[in-house]
Amino acid sequence: MNRLLSVNNLNVVFNTFDGVSRVLRDISLEVGECESLGIVGETGSGKSVLSQSIMGILPVPGKIISGSIFFKGENLLSLSSKKMGKIRGAGLSMILQSPMTSLNPLFKVKEQMIEVLKTHSRLNNKEAVYRAEELLRIVRVPEAKSVLERYPFELSGGMAQRVMIAMAVSCNPALIIADEPTTALDVTVEKQIIKLMRDIMRRFNSSLIWISHDLDVVKQVCGKIAVMYGGIIVEIGSTEDILSQPLHPYTRALMDSQPSVSKRGRPLQSIEGFVPNMLNIPDGCIFDCRCLEKSGDCCQGTPPALVELDNGRRVACRKYL
Amino acid sequence: MTRDTRIQIDKSKQSHRKKIFLSNKLSVVGATIVFVFILIAILGPLLAPIPPDEINYHSILNSPSRAHYFGTDRYGRDLFSRVIYGARTSLSIGFIVVIFSTLLGLAIGTVSGYLGGNIDNFIMRFVDLLMAFPSVIVAMVLATIMGGGIKTLIIAMLVSSWTGTARIARGETLSLKQSGYVTATRGIGGKWSYILFYHILPNVLPPVLVSSTLSFGNVILNTAGLSFIGIGVQPPISEWGLIISEGRQYIVSGQWWLVFFPGLAIMLTVMGLNLLGDGLRDIFDPRQRR
Amino acid sequence: MNFSRYLLKRVVFMLLVLIGASIVAFILVRVVPGDPARMLLPPQAKQEDVDRVRIKMGLDRPYIKQYLNYLKSLLEGDLGFSYHTGRTVVEEFKLRLPATIELSLLSLGFAALVGVWLGIISAVHKNGLIDHASRLFSIGGISAPGFWIGLLCIYIFYYKLSWVPAPTGRLSLTKEVVAGGSGFLLFDALKNGDWDLFKDAFMHLLLPVLVLSYSFLAMICRLTRAGMIEVSQQDYIKFAKSCGVKTNKIIWKYSLKNGIKPVLTMLGMFLAQLIGGVVFIETVFNWPGIGRYAVDSINFLDYGPIQGFIIFMALIYVLINLAVDLIYMAIDPRIQY
Numbered sequence: 001m002n003r004l005l006s007v008n009n010l011n012v013v014f015n016t017f018d019g020v021s022r023v024l025r026d027i028s029l030e031v032g033e034c035e036s037l038g039i040v041g042e043t044g045s046g047k048s049v050l051s052q053s054i055m056g057i058l059p060v061p062g063k064i065i066s067g068s069i070f071f072k073g074e075n076l077l078s079l080s081s082k083k084m085g086k087i088r089g090a091g092l093s094m095i096l097q098s099p100m101t102s103l104n105p106l107f108k109v110k111e112q113m114i115e116v117l118k119t120h121s122r123l124n125n126k127e128a129v130y131r132a133e134e135l136l137r138i139v140r141v142p143e144a145k146s147v148l149e150r151y152p153f154e155l156s157g158g159m160a161q162r163v164m165i166a167m168a169v170s171c172n173p174a175l176i177i178a179d180e181p182t183t184a185l186d187v188t189v190e191k192q193i194i195k196l197m198r199d200i201m202r203r204f205n206s207s208l209i210w211i212s213h214d215l216d217v218v219k220q221v222c223g224k225i226a227v228m229y230g231g232i233i234v235e236i237g238s239t240e241d242i243l244s245q246p247l248h249p250y251t252r253a254l255m256d257s258q259p260s261v262s263k264r265g266r267p268l269q270s271i272e273g274f275v276p277n278m279l280n281i282p283d284g285c286i287f288d289c290r291c292l293e294k295s296g297d298c299c300q301g302t303p304p305a306l307v308e309l310d311n312g313r314r315v316a317c318r319k320y321l
Numbered sequence: 322m323t324r325d326t327r328i329q330i331d332k333s334k335q336s337h338r339k340k341i342f343l344s345n346k347l348s349v350v351g352a353t354i355v356f357v358f359i360l361i362a363i364l365g366p367l368l369a370p371i372p373p374d375e376i377n378y379h380s381i382l383n384s385p386s387r388a389h390y391f392g393t394d395r396y397g398r399d400l401f402s403r404v405i406y407g408a409r410t411s412l413s414i415g416f417i418v419v420i421f422s423t424l425l426g427l428a429i430g431t432v433s434g435y436l437g438g439n440i441d442n443f444i445m446r447f448v449d450l451l452m453a454f455p456s457v458i459v460a461m462v463l464a465t466i467m468g469g470g471i472k473t474l475i476i477a478m479l480v481s482s483w484t485g486t487a488r489i490a491r492g493e494t495l496s497l498k499q500s501g502y503v504t505a506t507r508g509i510g511g512k513w514s515y516i517l518f519y520h521i522l523p524n525v526l527p528p529v530l531v532s533s534t535l536s537f538g539n540v541i542l543n544t545a546g547l548s549f550i551g552i553g554v555q556p557p558i559s560e561w562g563l564i565i566s567e568g569r570q571y572i573v574s575g576q577w578w579l580v581f582f583p584g585l586a587i588m589l590t591v592m593g594l595n596l597l598g599d600g601l602r603d604i605f606d607p608r609q610r611r
Numbered sequence: 612m613n614f615s616r617y618l619l620k621r622v623v624f625m626l627l628v629l630i631g632a633s634i635v636a637f638i639l640v641r642v643v644p645g646d647p648a649r650m651l652l653p654p655q656a657k658q659e660d661v662d663r664v665r666i667k668m669g670l671d672r673p674y675i676k677q678y679l680n681y682l683k684s685l686l687e688g689d690l691g692f693s694y695h696t697g698r699t700v701v702e703e704f705k706l707r708l709p710a711t712i713e714l715s716l717l718s719l720g721f722a723a724l725v726g727v728w729l730g731i732i733s734a735v736h737k738n739g740l741i742d743h744a745s746r747l748f749s750i751g752g753i754s755a756p757g758f759w760i761g762l763l764c765i766y767i768f769y770y771k772l773s774w775v776p777a778p779t780g781r782l783s784l785t786k787e788v789v790a791g792g793s794g795f796l797l798f799d800a801l802k803n804g805d806w807d808l809f810k811d812a813f814m815h816l817l818l819p820v821l822v823l824s825y826s827f828l829a830m831i832c833r834l835t836r837a838g839m840i841e842v843s844q845q846d847y848i849k850f851a852k853s854c855g856v857k858t859n860k861i862i863w864k865y866s867l868k869n870g871i872k873p874v875l876t877m878l879g880m881f882l883a884q885l886i887g888g889v890v891f892i893e894t895v896f897n898w899p900g901i902g903r904y905a906v907d908s909i910n911f912l913d914y915g916p917i918q919g920f921i922i923f924m925a926l927i928y929v930l931i932n933l934a935v936d937l938i939y940m941a942i943d944p945r946i947q948y
Contacts, residue, residue: 089855
């Protein structure tokens with residue numbers, strides 16, 4: 001099957017003052033049409049760098065040193081920046097974490113929305129404004145007409161997030177990358193946005209990558225889940241498979257640490273230790289020092305690669321070699 | 322309350338800072354220039370081949386030569402020596418002004434920020450007002466009251482420079498005041514003097530140090546400028562701006578050295594101080610790094 | 612509702628500053644050792660003249676009455692007499708103001724346009740050749756004294772290269788100011804179609820404007836660069852990029868409006884520094900403006916204009932403050948009163 005997005009052996013480094021930080025190592029994943037992939041990982045696992053690399057907006061100290069990113073058959077890394085610019089916002093778009101800082105404070109909502117529309121289409125001003133209003137209604141922003149005339153600081157967090165979503169889908173993208181879109185919102189608004197994103201996927205027939213540190217949120221939206229830790233993918237598979245039978249020790253620890261009603265009365269589980277320093281990646285398995293299930297010195301030596309099991313499951317743990 | 326609870330200066334932080342500073346080539350250049358000029362100022366009399374005010378009517382307005390490296394002025398005085406002595410003048414005036422204005426600015430700024438409320442507002446309004454007046458104008462007004470000369474110059478520049486330090490000190494104090502450990506310290510009964518000296522001052526000093534270094538450069542420029550228009554240092558003291566004004570009329574007849582060398586000295590000194598200040602800023606506040 | 616309160620606060624502030632300035636000017640002549648009346652007259656004035664002035668100033672009356680008297684004369688537009696030129700201070704200002712304004716506006720305008728442009732290019736091509744070159748150029752502008760650069764430029768461009776005319780002020784000695792004109796030479800010359808005059812005035816303006824603008828250009832360039840770099844790291848620029856907005860638009864429309872903030876913040880300070888800078892440039896280029904007039908007055912110990920200057924400076928300060936506030940309000944919709 002022709003994959004919409006296929007990331008192959010992506011390696012990204014950051015050249016810092018104190019050394020080279022290997023932020024992403026050998027990342028491979030795919031997203032098909034109308035599919036939704038959730039990427040779960042804690043802070044520092046490299047999830048944002050991954051989304052920025054796919055979008056082609058990796059900031060300067062960062063560099064993609066090898067690998068390929070195929071989108072609709074084209075390798076994005078080999079495109080000129082002009083061509084990439086045409087794809088960004090139209091074929092591929094992104095929603096960021098903090099809506100209040102993601103909209104330019106000195107420009108009205110209307111101006112920012114029609115800017116995106118006019119970049120990717122031949123609409124004139126009036127038509128663009130009309131379309132913008134329509135989009136705001138699709139994302140369920142009340143009083144769309146007056147919101148257009150407002151400045152971002154006059155909106156609430158939830159409304160600003162909807163405006164961002166409206167801008168991201170304004171040109172019917174085939175793939176939307178949502179980088180922690182609900183992390184900065186309170187729980188009730190979060191629920192609404194999750195529902196909205198599901199509706200948007202259906203309505204625009206687009207695929208979705210939802211990045212989050214919250215397994216709970218991701219499982220409500222995505223059919224496939226990839227778990228990241230310390231710059232690599234440690235497990236990837238369908239949501240039901242992973243939830244019912246998590247294979248990698250990290251995934252298991254992550255699920256154990258999620259609070260739930262069934263664990264009432266018992267102390268909250270946490271994962272001991274800290275995320276490794278990317279400037280000094282230890283040899284062997286990246287999860288070694290925090291793994292509760294390691295046997296002997298199973299995880300010294302070369303790091304375990306992602307091994308393909310049946311039904312599309314992949315794990316990076318020596319136990320499954 | 323033991324001394325241990327005050328902010329520890331991390332040993333590794335200090336060496337890390339030194340590393341950043343040394344790697345920034347321009348800062349090192351700046352520091353070197355400043356050091357060289359300070360040396361010149363201190364060793365002045367030993368370096369100057371001829372006394373700066375020795376008049377010699379036989380060699381008026383000579384262009385640079387082996388006998389007179391920078392040439393001579395209209396009285397036959399050796400320009401090289403005059404420029405060296407000018408370094409002593411500028412740097413000593415600069416030091417006095419900067420030290421006192423820093424102390425004054427620190428005192429007023431920290432206290433104002435710490436007290437907060439209406440007192441702080443009032444003081445800051447006053448500081449704003451004072452800052453808006455160009456130091457040249459302030460100097461000119463004072464010069465009319467007290468006559469020209471070094472004393473007037475120093476007071477005028479003091480009045481204009483303390484405001485910058487005060488603003489910075491106050492800003493830092495305000496943000497520190499709202500930080501956790503100050504509130505906590507007060508909560509367990511810490512005295513205000515303790516908080517001021519052990520918590521606030523160590524954090525206020527770095528940005529103040531940066532701004533004082535930069536304002537040193539400004540003071541040198543102002544000294545030269547005011548002496549140039551006649552209300553700063555008076556002859557026969559050697560001061561770079563004064564030398565330039567004495568040589569000014571000869572430029573249209575081609576005697577360029579009288580204007581060139583003293584001005585070059587000014588530019589190099591101020592540039593050194595600016596580069597040094599920028600370098601210091603880089604190590605103390607990575608957020609502002611270029 | 613809030614706006615009128617703001618307006619009231621502003622007006623009160625302006626009045627306070629002006630009154631404060633008038634008090635300073637009033638005290639000035641009385642604090643200096645010597646007879647205040649004698650100070651306002653040329654040194655060789657006759658005793659009867661001094662006595663006349665004494666009475667006019669009311670020096671035998673209580674201080675409050677004297678101050679009110681002074682205030683009254685200020686409000687009537689009498690800023691005093693300038694003995695070293697033989698005209699009233701107000702007349703002198705009227706004569707010299709256009710020269711200074713022409714010089715200042717052109718300098719600041721040039722510095723702003725070129726400085727912002729250079730700053731943007733430096734930020735966009737960070738650490739490139741242009742960035743390093745402009746950094747060196749900027750450091751020079753901030754470190755070198757304006758009057759020195761002016762003198763060197765005169766030496767190079769007039770004496771050695773003859774590209775510009777001699778620094779004789781606004782015009783060559785053979786030309787004359789347009790009679791009854793606005794005082795703004797470029798404008799007057801154009802209006803009258805006097806191409807020769809225009810060229811002459813322009814050539815005389817060239818060097819002073821360039822030299823005066825140098826330090827501001829340097830500062831504006833650095834500030835713009837810093838502002839643009841900071842903006843480029845903001846989330847909203849990241850989002851705009853991810854929506855595919857063209858790079859040019861991102862730089863010149865979206866980043867610029869945000870990134871120019873530091874420049875505007877310093878605008879007030881710039882204008883204050885401009886006034887200081889004007890004094891030096893006018894002295895070096897023999898420009899018949901207010902700056903040089905101030906310096907001359909001090910050197911002649913002519914107290915009338917010095918008093919007038921204090922009032923004038925306060926007025927300028929207050930107007931500048933107002934203008935900066937208004938500009939801020941126009942640009943940033945978040946600021947409300």
